[in-house]
Amino acid sequence: MGKPPPISNRVRLHRMLAGDMTQAELGEAVGVTRHTIIAIEQGRYSPSLETAFRIARLFDVGVEDVFGWEEQP
Amino acid sequence: MYQDLSFREKSAWAMGALALIITLFYLADVQPISWRTGEAPPVDRHFIKIAIATIVGSIIIQSVLAARNPKEAEAPADERERLALARAGNHAGFILAFGSVAALLHYLVHANGDLLFHGILISLLVSTIAESALQIFYFRRGG
Known part of the structure; x- marks a missing residue:
């Protein structure tokens, strides 16, 4: 399996x-x-920007409250 | 485990297995003739048999899967599935192109039309098996 996003x-x-x-x-x-x-919850798939916004709006929070960027060494 | 598979992953497993079985039957059918006579004419019962088996097998598989998962069968592929299907189709296309070009180059040297036919047909079958295997791989990996 490849490196997770x-x-x-x-x-x-x-x-x-x-x-x-x-x-x-x-x-x-x-x-x-x-x-x-x-797959999204397990970190195997990064959703499109549209789906990320749909998820955040559904939970009534900002996109960065749901998704974050993990710095990798 | 079966319950955990998405409709498209079940379909990929089933279609890959069908393509593998048909390829093995085709090789088992043609190879003895080739060894006996040095060549196997393509346009006879072998090709008709695998064409009919492929069509009938595909219809049965898709009908059974759709009957067992009607909601998933009707839904279009989502963004992750479309990505996996596109990647698998892209790689399978390279396999088909490589096999076809190899068969054509062989024809240029040996001028054997029978082998050209079998070479392209085998490339098509192998690329179909590879496409199913790659779909499963990309579905499992995440996209």
């Missing part, structure tokens, strides 16, 4: 804060599959 996220935390929203519910709300939400 240097983008961290708190999608799982925000799902929990949003009343234990399921991955399938989040995926349906932002227009991706449950497997894509799983």
Whole structure:
């Protein structure tokens, strides 16, 4: 497997804060599959800017509250 | 584990397995004739058999998968799946092009039309298997 993208996220935390929203519910709300939400939460996939904004807006927070840049050595 | 696979990953596994089985049957069918006679004419029952098997097998596989996952089957590929499908298709295209060019170069030297046909057909089958394998790889990797 390749190096994971240097983008961290708190999608799982925000799902929990949003009343234990399921991955399938989040995926349906932002227009991706449950497997894509799983890949995002595991850090295997960095979503497009559009999907990142959709996720942040759904949780009513800023994009940088959900996604961050991890400096790598 | 089966439940954890997305519709498109299940489809990639099934279509890859079908292409692999058809390739093995094709080689098992053609190779003995080639060894016996030194060449195997392409336009006869071998080609018709694999063409029919591919079409019927694909229809059955897609129908069964769609019946078991109707919601996922109707949904278009999302951004991660489109990326994985595009990458896999790109690499598979290189394999098909390489095999086809190799078959054409062989034809230029040996002028054997039968081998040209088989070379391109095998390239197509191998690129189909590779495309399914690469789709699975990219789905697993994340995109």
